[in-house]
Amino acid sequence: MLLDPVAGLGQASGFRKLGNVVHQDSSDFAIRLRESAQAVNGALETLLAPQPLDFEVLRPPRLLAAMRHATLNGGKRLRPFLTLETARLFGLNSSLAMNGACAIELVHCYSLVHDDLPAMDDDDLRRGNPTVHKAFDEATAILAGDALLTLAFDVMAREQTHHDAMVRSGLVLGLARAAGLGGMAGGQMLDLEAETSQGWEQEAVVTMQAMKTGALLQFAVEAGALIAGAGREERHAIKRYGAALGAAFQIADDILDAQGDSARLGKAAGKDADRNKATLVGTLGLGKAQAICAQKVEDALAALAPFGARAHVLAAAVKFTAARDH
Amino acid sequence: MLLDPVAGLGQASGFRKLGNVVHQDSSDFAIRLRESAQAVNGALETLLAPQPLDFEVLRPPRLLAAMRHATLNGGKRLRPFLTLETARLFGLNSSLAMNGACAIELVHCYSLVHDDLPAMDDDDLRRGNPTVHKAFDEATAILAGDALLTLAFDVMAREQTHHDAMVRSGLVLGLARAAGLGGMAGGQMLDLEAETSQGWEQEAVVTMQAMKTGALLQFAVEAGALIAGAGREERHAIKRYGAALGAAFQIADDILDAQGDSARLGKAAGKDADRNKATLVGTLGLGKAQAICAQKVEDALAALAPFGARAHVLAAAVKFTAARDH
Numbered sequence: 001m002l003l004d005p006v007a008g009l010g011q012a013s014g015f016r017k018l019g020n021v022v023h024q025d026s027s028d029f030a031i032r033l034r035e036s037a038q039a040v041n042g043a044l045e046t047l048l049a050p051q052p053l054d055f056e057v058l059r060p061p062r063l064l065a066a067m068r069h070a071t072l073n074g075g076k077r078l079r080p081f082l083t084l085e086t087a088r089l090f091g092l093n094s095s096l097a098m099n100g101a102c103a104i105e106l107v108h109c110y111s112l113v114h115d116d117l118p119a120m121d122d123d124d125l126r127r128g129n130p131t132v133h134k135a136f137d138e139a140t141a142i143l144a145g146d147a148l149l150t151l152a153f154d155v156m157a158r159e160q161t162h163h164d165a166m167v168r169s170g171l172v173l174g175l176a177r178a179a180g181l182g183g184m185a186g187g188q189m190l191d192l193e194a195e196t197s198q199g200w201e202q203e204a205v206v207t208m209q210a211m212k213t214g215a216l217l218q219f220a221v222e223a224g225a226l227i228a229g230a231g232r233e234e235r236h237a238i239k240r241y242g243a244a245l246g247a248a249f250q251i252a253d254d255i256l257d258a259q260g261d262s263a264r265l266g267k268a269a270g271k272d273a274d275r276n277k278a279t280l281v282g283t284l285g286l287g288k289a290q291a292i293c294a295q296k297v298e299d300a301l302a303a304l305a306p307f308g309a310r311a312h313v314l315a316a317a318v319k320f321t322a323a324r325d326h
Numbered sequence: 327m328l329l330d331p332v333a334g335l336g337q338a339s340g341f342r343k344l345g346n347v348v349h350q351d352s353s354d355f356a357i358r359l360r361e362s363a364q365a366v367n368g369a370l371e372t373l374l375a376p377q378p379l380d381f382e383v384l385r386p387p388r389l390l391a392a393m394r395h396a397t398l399n400g401g402k403r404l405r406p407f408l409t410l411e412t413a414r415l416f417g418l419n420s421s422l423a424m425n426g427a428c429a430i431e432l433v434h435c436y437s438l439v440h441d442d443l444p445a446m447d448d449d450d451l452r453r454g455n456p457t458v459h460k461a462f463d464e465a466t467a468i469l470a471g472d473a474l475l476t477l478a479f480d481v482m483a484r485e486q487t488h489h490d491a492m493v494r495s496g497l498v499l500g501l502a503r504a505a506g507l508g509g510m511a512g513g514q515m516l517d518l519e520a521e522t523s524q525g526w527e528q529e530a531v532v533t534m535q536a537m538k539t540g541a542l543l544q545f546a547v548e549a550g551a552l553i554a555g556a557g558r559e560e561r562h563a564i565k566r567y568g569a570a571l572g573a574a575f576q577i578a579d580d581i582l583d584a585q586g587d588s589a590r591l592g593k594a595a596g597k598d599a600d601r602n603k604a605t606l607v608g609t610l611g612l613g614k615a616q617a618i619c620a621q622k623v624e625d626a627l628a629a630l631a632p633f634g635a636r637a638h639v640l641a642a643a644v645k646f647t648a649a650r651d652h
């Protein structure tokens with residue numbers, strides 16, 4: 001079974017303590033996430049294989065290599081995990097949600113490539129490896145991001161992704177809205193603008209983060225529900241879960257940057273303050289940011305309540321998200 | 327009638343002579359193209375309106391302004407024209423193909439923004455105006471391109487674009503394939519690689535150009551046929567037309583760069599040779615390139631033969647494409 005926890009294989013999973021959140025199931029969860037990541041990596045490897053598809057003349061080797069560098073890089077694969085596990089919550093064999101899950105991860109990977117560019121966050125390292133524009137060059141990195149974003153929509157619209165074209169269209173629409181002007185790209189714009197302005201209010205930071213990070217995480221769970229054919233009320237509950245998880249994720253990220261060490265993060269720590277980034281740690285201080293993060297975890301767990309014990313993996317996921325150390 | 331030629335309004339349309347191509351209907355065609363562009367501009371204006379849509383918290387003003395700068399800029403709107411006219415050839419009121427036509431134009435506009443970046447073709451002017459990274463900054467230009475590409479898929483997947491979700495999914499898939507690794511983005515990568523290599527063969531130049539420029543032009547006509555519900559054989563014929571038109575367009579572009587003047591082009595001329603760009607003019611010389619361009623026009627007209635006189639607008643379009651002076 002692809003995503004079942006492997007009993008007795010528990011090991012230290014590096015969770016930090018966070019407020020009053022109890023980390024039950026944490027080592028089981030870490031194993032489950034790792035196994036899911038292996039399956040996702042296999043599927044991404046297939047999507048980015050060197051052979052051109054039947055409609056393609058060729059897959060230009062340098063561009064494909066940059067796309068692979070950006071994608072097959074040891075990421076946690078949290079977004080596809082959320083899609084697969086949400087689909088499973090609604091009774092779908094998670095392998096049937098794999099294409100949709102991978103499409104979302106491709107969007108995440110594209111966003112990292114473009115965010116790392118010199119004109120944006122100017123990062124040389126990503127997960128301990130050179131960023132795409134360092135390993136290749138800027139032009140190649142721009143194009144690799146573009147092609148990954150485009151491939152995400154290609155994958156989402158494929159017949160293998162879902163037998164019902166209405167669902168496929170809905171997935172494309174949801175992905176575009178999570179990623180675009182009113183979502184991730186718009187949030188990144190606001191984030192960059194914050195660097196040259198002063199005194200952002202809490203509300204503005206929350207909006208920016210909900211767009212930049214929250215929208216795609218929320219869509220990752222929503223996509224699982226869509227693919228599995230969940231009902232309207234179930235989808236509503238799962239969206240609430242996704243929104244709270246997205247918020248917890250980004251605040252945890254800000255806390256990590258303020259507290260973390262670069263070696264574990266695989267990227268430079270402490271850069272948010274150096275760059276005058278808008279974060280809740282910066283706006284409210286570390287203690288209040290931690291309290292809000294813990295509250296978001298509680299909100300996410302409350303949204304899962306209707307699903308009872310069936311939702312224990314998604315419950316563990318939000319705890320992991322808020323308390324991760326890298 | 328939105329796209330009907332206006333009788334008696336003929337005026338000098340600036341066509342160059344090209345081989346043995348006869349420019350019948352050229353002034354009618356120029357009027358028709360201009361009227362179509364006005365309708366497309368109106369639709370694009372609506373898509374890029376400042377008001378957030380119901381699912382959006384906000385449309386970040388700076389990013390939206392950059393997207394508008396990139397899009398509402400006086401372009402010829404050739405791609406949407408081809409979509410609208412192809413839909414009309416198959417009996418559809420062209421306004422019903424407007425969303426699909428606009429989605430394709432958004433992809434075209436995104437590609438220009440990214441191609442103009444300093445790390446790519448490094449152009450300061452586009453249609454006589456500052457390019458997006460000049461009018462704003464590089465980070466904003468990267469994000470504006472990303473958000474335009476994403477918006478294209480959003481628009482393509484909307485229910486208003488076509489009532490049948492199978493058609494919407496097919497449009498998304500076709501657009502992604504025309505734009506991605508095996509299409510436009512891949513072609514741009516090859517184009518950049520050519521700048522630092524020597525002695526490209528004709529075949530390699532043709533492949534690169536078919537990916538970089540041809541794929542999206544071909545899809546523009548194909549999309550019109552898909553939206554209008556054309557049959558398999560009709561779609562096959564129209565794809566042949568699109569492929570030949572795409573090739574003619576790019577060769578004409580190379581000829582324009584070699585011969586044109588910057589003021590009329592709205593961008594610097596003569597840059598291909600300076601940059602060691604792979605072009606058929608560079609590989610085969612001007613005369614042979616012109617002959618191939620004329621042959622492509624003939625191929626396109628031959629593909630239209632089954633449609634008889636009904637296809638006279640598309641026939642004029644390929645002649646315009648090959649003989650345009652900007």
